Amino acid sequence: MTVLADGGQAAGRAAPGAAGGQGGDSAAPPTIYDVARAAGVSIASVSRVLNGRRNPRPETRDRVQRAVAELGFVPDSAARALSVRLKEVVGIVVRRPLSAGPPVPAPWVPAGAWDTAGLLGYDAFADETESLQFHDMVNRGVERAAQRRGFDLLIRSVDITDHDAGRRVLALARKSDGLILHDRVLEPDQLDQLSRQIPVITLAGEPTPTTANVGSDNATGMRALARHLLYDHGYTTLGYLGGYGDSPDSQARLETLAAEARAAGAVLFSGPQWQGNYYAAGAAVVTERLLASGTPLPRVIVCANDQSALGVMYVLRRSGVDVPEQVAVTGFDDIPMARHLHPQLTTVRQPIGELGETAFEVLYSMISREQPAERDITLPTRLICRESCGCQSGGKLAGVTDLSSVRHLRP
C-alpha cells in the first residue's frame, strides 16, 4: 500500500490540479482513471470490479484490485452519488436552543407566551444544551444502524425559535438520501412538501401519508407512572412541567397524566407557568418562578423528561425543599445520568438507542423502496422506580411497577 499517483506513470490525465497549497505536497486523490491506467484496463472494468458486476475474468480482477490497493483508491462520493442517485447519507435534524443568551437571573416572560427564550442560561447549567442529550443517544442508535449499511450521518441543528426552518432543512435534504427529524422541526405543510420529495421519518407525533413515525409509548409509560404516584403513593396534587409547548411527546404525556389525575380525583397543575423547554436550565427557571410566586407547590412534580427533572431537583434542593419528602420529582427517558442523581430519579424508560436504530431501518427501507415499511412504530416504555418519587432506595413498591408495554404497530 501507500504511494500516491505522483511518481511514475501518473502522467496523461489532469495533473495534480490546483494543488500545491501551503503545508506539504497535497496531491489530489486518485481517480478511477488513475486506477484504470495503472491496471492497464478501461475505467468500466475498474468500476465493474469495484461494484461486483458481471464478474470479470479473475486475472483482470486481480490487476484492478492490486492497482486499487496500490493507489489507495476510494471512489469520490459525489460522483458516485450523482451517477447512482444514492448518497449513502442520512440527514438528522435536531432542534435545540442555539443562541444561549447571557445568564438570565429570572426574567419575566409574559404569561401565555410560548417563549422559551428566557429559559436558557441558568448558570449552574451553562453548556448543558451542549451535552448529555437524549438526542445524542438517539443519534448514536441511528449511527449504529447506518453503519451496517454503509451510511453516514449528516447532522444539523435548528434553533427552536426558527420558524422558517424549512429552508435549512431542505438544504440538508439535498445532501442526503433521507431525513430523520427529531421532535417537531417543521410545520405540517412544510413537512408534507418535503416528504413528497424525499423519505422522511419523524421521531415525534403522527405519521402522515408520506412520512413514517417512530416513537415510544408515552401513554403506557406515563400511565404506569401516574398510577404509581396516585395510588401507590397517594399523592393528590401534581404539577406537570412540560417540554416545548408544541412538542407532541410533551403533549401526549400531559394528556395521559391529566386523564389519570382526573380519574383519581387529583389536582393537576400545568399550563404556561409550567412551560419548560426540555432542558435543566429551563426547568430550573420555571421552578424558581414558581417558588417566587408564593403558590404552594404540588406534592409531586412530573417532568416531561429527565433533564427537566434535574433542573427542578437542583432548584428545590437549593431552596431547602426536600426531595422526595416534601416534593417528589419524576422524569421521563431514563438517561444514564438519572441513576446518578441524589435521590436517584424515578422515571420512565424509553429504549433510546433502539429508537434511533429503528428510525434508520424504516428510513432505509423507504430509501431502497423495499417492502412497504410500517409507517407507525411505537416502542415500549416502562416505569423505573427509584427514589425521587418517594420510594425506598432501590426498592419498588408492590402494585404498579414494571408495566412493560407492547410493541404497537399501526398499518
Add this chain to the structure above:
Amino acid sequence: MTVLADGGQAAGRAAPGAAGGQGGDSAAPPTIYDVARAAGVSIASVSRVLNGRRNPRPETRDRVQRAVAELGFVPDSAARALSVRLKEVVGIVVRRPLSAGPPVPAPWVPAGAWDTAGLLGYDAFADETESLQFHDMVNRGVERAAQRRGFDLLIRSVDITDHDAGRRVLALARKSDGLILHDRVLEPDQLDQLSRQIPVITLAGEPTPTTANVGSDNATGMRALARHLLYDHGYTTLGYLGGYGDSPDSQARLETLAAEARAAGAVLFSGPQWQGNYYAAGAAVVTERLLASGTPLPRVIVCANDQSALGVMYVLRRSGVDVPEQVAVTGFDDIPMARHLHPQLTTVRQPIGELGETAFEVLYSMISREQPAERDITLPTRLICRESCGCQSGGKLAGVTDLSSVRHLRP
C-alpha cells in the same frame, strides 16, 4: 410557494423517474432544468442567479428567483460538489467502544496488555458510552462554526480496537472536504498518507507536516492541579487513572503529573493496573480491581478525564470509602455533569466547545487555501477547585487556584 413540478409545464425532461413507490406520490426533486423551463431562461442563467455571478439583468433575476421559489428548488449537493469540487461537508471521526460486551463482573486482564475490552459493561454505567460525552460537546462546537459557512457534519465512529480504521476513515474522507479526528484514530503512517490527500485536523497529539492540531494546554492545567494537590493539600501519594494507553492527551497529562510529583517527592502510581479507557465504566472496573487487590489506595486519584472520575467516585462510595476524606478524586475536562456530582468534582476546565470551533476554522482555512493556517493551536485550561479534592464546598484555597494559561502558538 409549494407546488412541485408535477402539474403543468413539467413535461419535456425526464419524467418523475423511478418514482411511484408505496406510500404517496413521491416526485423527484426539481432540477435546474425545471427551473430554467419555468422561468423561460437557460440553465446557465439560473445557475448564475443562484450563485450571484455577473449580475444578470434584474428582470431575468426576478423571473428566475420566482421560479426557484415556486418550485422550492435547491441544487443537488452531489452534482454541485462534483462540479465545484466542494462538498461543504466535514467529516468527524470519533473513537469509542462500539461493541459493548455483556456486563463483566471483574474480568482479569493480563497485566501489561493495553486491552480495554474488559472495561465496558459496568452495569451502573450501561449506555454511558452513548451519552454525555466530551466528544459530543466538541462536535457541537464544530457544528456551530460549520453552520456559519454552510457546512455540515458527517459523523462516524470507529471502534477503539479497530486498528485498521484506515479504510473506514478514508471512505469518510471521500464524502467530505476535510476531516477532524478525535483522539488518536490513525497510526502515524496512515495519518500521513491521508493528510496528503485531504485536509486533516487532529484533536490530540502533535501537528505533522501535513496536518494541524488543535488541543488544550494539558501541561499548564495539570500542573496547576498537581501543585494544588501536592502543596495546598499536602498529599504525598497519588494515582493516575489513565485514558486509552495510546492517547496523547492522557500521556501528556501523566507526564506533567509525574514531573510535579517527582519534584515534590511524592509517590505516583500509574501503569497497566491504572489503565482506564476514558469512560466511567472502565474506571469503575479499574477501581474495583484495585480495591480487590488489597493494595492500599493513594491519598488522591487523579483521573484522565471527568467521566473516569465519575466511575471512580461511584465505586469508592459503594465500597464505603469517603471522598474526599479518605481518598480525593479529580477529573479533567469540566463537563457539565462535574458540578452536579457529590462531592462536586475538582477538575481542569478545557474550553470544550471552543476546541471544536477552532478545529473547524483551521480546517476551513485549509480547505479554502486561505492564509497559511497556524498548524498548532493550544487553548488555555484552568483549574476548577470544587470539593472532590478536599477543598471546602465552593471555596478555594489560597495559593494556586485560577491559573489561566496562555494561548500558545507554535508556527
Add this chain to the structure above:
DNA sequence: GCAAGCCTGGTAAGCGCTTACCGAGCTGGG
C-alpha cells in the same frame, strides 16, 4: 450615424463515476 465596446444570456464541456450497448474473441454443437 457608425463602429468599438460592454453587457447579457445561451451553448457546450466537463467534474468522476456507473452502466447500456456493442464488438471482438472463444467455445462448442451440428
Add this chain to the structure above:
DNA sequence: CCCAGCTCGGTAAGCGCTTACCAGGCTTGC
C-alpha cells in the same frame, strides 16, 4: 469446419450542476 451463442472489456452517454467561451443586441463616443 463453420457459425450461433456466450463471455468479457471497451466506448460513450448521462447523472445535475458550474462556467469558459461565444454571439447578439445595446450603449456610447466621436
